[in-house]
Amino acid sequence: MPDLSTFADTAASPAELRGFLHGLPAVDQVGAEERAARLATRSIKTSAKAYAIDLAISMVDLTTLEGADTPGKVRALCAKAAHPDPADASVPKVAAVCVYSDLVGEAVRALDGTGIGVASVATAFPSGRAPLDAKLADTRRAIDDGATEIDMVIDRGAFLAGDHQKVFDEIVAVKAECGDVHLKVILETGELVTYDNVRRASWLAMLAGADFIKTSTGKVSPAATLPVTLVMLEAVRDFRARTGRQVGVKPAGGIRTTKDAIKYLVLVNETAGPDWLTPEWFRLGASSLLNDLLMQRRKLTTGVYGGPDYFTLD
Known part of the structure; x- marks a missing residue:
């Protein structure tokens, strides 16, 4: 049995890494889907719902990742991140704003003094197909411009071809470049085909030093789903039990309604436990979700809907 606490430091051999990953227990697909569906039916009382909505707002990584993004759009998004509802100062601010690496400096300036993080999707997002030196350069640029979090996407082609060592080594290298900057590793679970692959990719990322594991880029369908997130939450729970190190989880893509967000919070509480119910350990990657939470x-609080046009469009 390898010493998991030093797995990355000892540069595990390809055979050892593959042996460990393929020795993980298989995921019961029917069981995972049934448990996720059952937890999704939990009813939430009004007082608990109010708490859950504010918690979900504080966990949002407010995101814009479009080719048409402009500095003005990023500044507007940052203003919304800091003051989601300008008419109600009691609304919590979001956890972070997520942008492409060339717009990190704009976001950092707009969020100065707010305490809100700036996340950058580096490493050849969304495909993950680029030489390692290019991925490291992209990461370095984002950090130099002030990014506090890096959302790295893995090379799914290498993973699916069985080259786990390449994926592992790239995560180790990017984490070394990050230093104290948090590294979220995007698995792109919609392309991993099976829950067993999701479990293996989750463990691989954590063994390589990921601070967070993230479901999706939001550019591939399906993106985040409850069963996939359940498998990832089980992985971080079991990883902490084995190593003592806690790793966060971030479902991203397709989470659009308050009802959706609350389902994920219930899933976190019932699977990993309340230790993960903070923005430090659980995030919701979204663009349109925040408006529904505000509505x-x-x-x-007032008994009437503000309406979708009351809040700024993202």
């Missing part, structure tokens, strides 16, 4: 929050 539902206003309904709870």
Whole structure:
């Protein structure tokens, strides 16, 4: 049995890494899907719902990752991140703003003094297909410009071809470049085909030093799903039990409604436990979710919906 606490430091051999990953217990597909569906039916009382909405807002990584992104759009998004509802100062700010690496400096300047993180999708997002030196250069640029978090996407082609060592080594290298900057590793679970692959990719990323594991780029369908997130939450729970190190989870893509967000919070609580129910350990990658959370929050506090046009469009 390898010493998992020093796995990355000892540069595990390809045979040892493959042996460990393929020795993980198989995922019961039917069981995972049934448990996720059952937890999704949990009813939430009004007081708990109000708490859950504010918690979900504080966990949002407010995201814009489009080819048409402009500095002005990023500044507007940052203003919304800091003051989601300008008419209600009690609304919490979001956890981070996520942008392409060339717009990190714009986001850093706009968020100065707010305490909100700036995440950058580096490493040849969304394909993950580029030489390692290019991925490291992209990471370095984002950090030099002030990024506090790096969202790295793995090379799914290498993973699916069985070259786990290449994926492992690239994560180790990017994490070394990050230093104290948090590294979120995007698995792109919609391309991993099976829950067993999701479990293996989750463990691989954590063994290589990931601070977070993230479901998706949002550019591939399906993106985040409850069963996939369940498998990832089980992985971080079991990883902490084995190594003592806690790793965060970030579902991203396709989470659009308050009802969706609350389902994920229930899943976190019932699978990994309440230690993960903070923005430090759980994030929701989204662009349109925040508006629905604000609408539902206003309904709870005033009894009437603000309407979709009341809040700024993202």
